[in-house]
Amino acid sequence: MVELKQEIDSFNEEIKKMEDEYINLPCQEYDAVSSTIGCRGKKSKMVGLSDQFQEIQTWLLDPTGPCYHTLVGMAGIGKTTLATQLFEDPLIVSHFDCRAFVTVGQKYRLKDILIGILAQVNPEIDKTRKLDDLKKMIYQNLKGKTYLVVLDDVWTTQVWNDLRRRCLLSGLCPSHLEKAGKKIAENCEGLPLLIITVANILSEADKTPEYWRKAADRDNSVFMDANDQIMSKVLFSSYEYLPQHLKACFLYMGIFPQNYEITRSKLINLWSAEGFLEHSAMQCLEELVTKSLVMVHKKSLHSPYRSPIHQIKTCGLHSVFWHLCSKEAEKNNFFHVVNGIAEAVEHERRLCVHKNIHFVINKEVYKSIASVSRTRSLLCFGPYHKYPVPISLEYLRLLRVFDALTIRMYEFPMEILKLVQLRYLALTYDGNIPSSISKLRNLQFLIILRHLSIINSCKDLSYLPIEIWEMQELKHLQITGSNLPDPCGALLPNLVTLLDVSPRCCTKELLERIPLLSKLRIRFDLSVDANESSNHLLDFISRVSLSSLKCVVLNPIPRCEFVVLPQAPIVTNFDSRVVKLSLSGFGYPWEDMSTISSMWSLQVLKLRRYAFRGPKWETRDRAFKSLKVLVIEDSDLMQWTVGIKTFRCLEHLTMRRCHRLEMIPSSFGEIFGLSIKLVDRNPLVVACAQEMDGKRKRKFLSVSTSIHR
DSSP, X not given: OHHHHHHHHHHHHHHHHHHHHHHTSOOOOTTOOBOOTTOSSSOOOOOSOHHHHHHHHHHHHOTTSOSOOOOOOSTTSSHHHHHHHHHTOHHHHHHOSEEEEEEEESSOOHHHHHHHHHHHHOTTOOTTOOHHHHHHHHHHHHTXXXXXXXXXXXXXXXXXXXHIIIIISSOOOOGGGHHHHHHHHHHTTTOHHHHHHHHHHHHTSOOOHHHHHHHTSTTSHHHHHHHHHHIIIIIHHHHHTSOHHHHHHHHHGGGSOTTOOEEHHHHHHHHHHHTOOSSOHXXXXXXXXXXXXXXXXXXXXXXXXXXXXXXXXXXXXXXXXXXXXXXXXHHHTSOEEEOSTTOOOOSOSEEEESOGGGOOOOHHHHHHHHHHXXXXXXXXXXXXXXXXXOOOOTTOTTOOEEEEEEEEESSOOGGGGGOTTOOEEEXXXXXXXOGGGGGOTTOOEEEEEOOGGGTTOOTTOEEOOGGGGGOTTOOEEEETTEEOOOOTTOOOTTOOEEEEEOGGGOOHHHHTTOTTOOEEEEEEOXXXXXXXXXXXXXXXXXXXXXXXXXXXXXXXXXXXXXXXOTTOTTSSSOOTTOOEEEEESOOEXXXXXXXXXXXXXXXXXXXXXXXXXXXXXXXXXXXXXXOOEEEEESOOOOEEEEOTTOSTTOOEEEEESOTTOOOOOGGGGGSTTOEEEEESOOHHHHHHHHHHHHHHTOOOEEEEOSOOO
């Protein structure tokens, strides 16, 4: 007992001594930045950090590694000691041309940090200089050198962001060239190799504003030279080593205009129509994205699939790869871009028109095309034409793909019906489709859109000819303003996608004749469909497997008492096989949501433009068992209560323009990994979400005041 008491007394004395030393420490001035080498206190012995030391030392000596590294952790675990040992390690000292160790502190000024770095790199620094001058000096003193900068006692990542963006990693541009320089940088589209190549070309030229303004043009010789250098030295090998089936898919993307955002579904449909695919189209696109040959522009968080490739909405080529595709296509006669009305075209399998204003191609040109009988595809891009443009297809008898959606046609081009090899046809045409369309026995993709100005009402709905049921190869059918006729016992055995039809053609008898139908989009017009709706859609959903169903009211009535469709087929007895459901403009009461909430397979639900209406929504217990994504837009919902064990699988909740909603249900704070996005919202809802966020210590809130459709 005596020995134990002595040990306790000894321990208490040590604690008292430590307290006295701590109290007598000089007060730290947090907004002062320490930067003097050798003034970091006593050299401490590093204990238990040898593995970390070795790992970071290897990283620092590797010239191909990342440009920065962070040491994080609670106070007192040895971060500063480890950093100091690394900073003073002989191998590190000999490796770098210059080094700086700066203690930042809780409060800091960027100017003080720059002075601290320069004081060690160039001791003759004038500390009275302005911030902009210090930035230039940092650039001048570190340019072309290998350097190590250690920032100690950092309390916010903003310190590193300020240095990275404004000083260490950005080249300085003279003020009179800054505007043109920014434009040039934008045209590089974030590709480091292109940035460096363009910079090297500019460094050898006159630094005059006029020259830089011309260089800012994407079609300028500077970018052309840069693209040629990159293609010949680096990029061509990426293309050359592709397997043959991927080469064709990749080159085909160059048929679209430069910087064109290609929808994933259209790209895959065109690949299929061209007959490229020995492998799965999705697999080919995934390989091209993985190899960084194709850029992803837009992704959808609303996909029920976890695979990244299924989440792609639009994609495209970086400009340097687009130029590569154009050159290789020209060399191999893979496709040709028509740029003028009198341009002679020979030996081209595919033609594309990037500016529709030049599409008035004379017959002599068509004759030159027909003389070699090789043209298989004709695609038209550019601004939409609301006036008709003459087209002659008389000499293109072997055409497989004809896409002219951007050109309005007043009359159906009857010469199309002679193109018996056609697989893909896309037109903008307001009239009826002739019955002889069935002559196109090989057609797989038929898209007929109406001119925007005439889509007002569906009172005079036209029907496709009965002969449409003879087109057994159809996979994709999109007919705006027309409906399928009675099948009379016929089948469309390969049709997977049916878009923009009215509910009157969604009868049990008709839709059972499309056994593989997976995606259906229905357009309602309240002035026509409100009094004629029946249980046709209900019968269809109960008997046919669908993965995606979208129902849209074209002209919702903008008043408080919304019209509710009688015998609403959309919201009763849903079959459990529907995976993705989107409703817009119906104004159903929230009570009718009960049937949808019991769909065991439903993973994505989008409610737009007052799809449901009313101030209160009580979600019953254990509902929405499989739902992963919920989107609510333009709603008058005020109070939302959620039952127990509801939305247990929810991963993404997006709410746009729900101004009257008072709070988010508190149970959402218990859903692990839930991401909530609020756009143009009630501040009370934001406060509620932030409170939940703070309680569960997980960042999940994304708040935006912008409007995205």
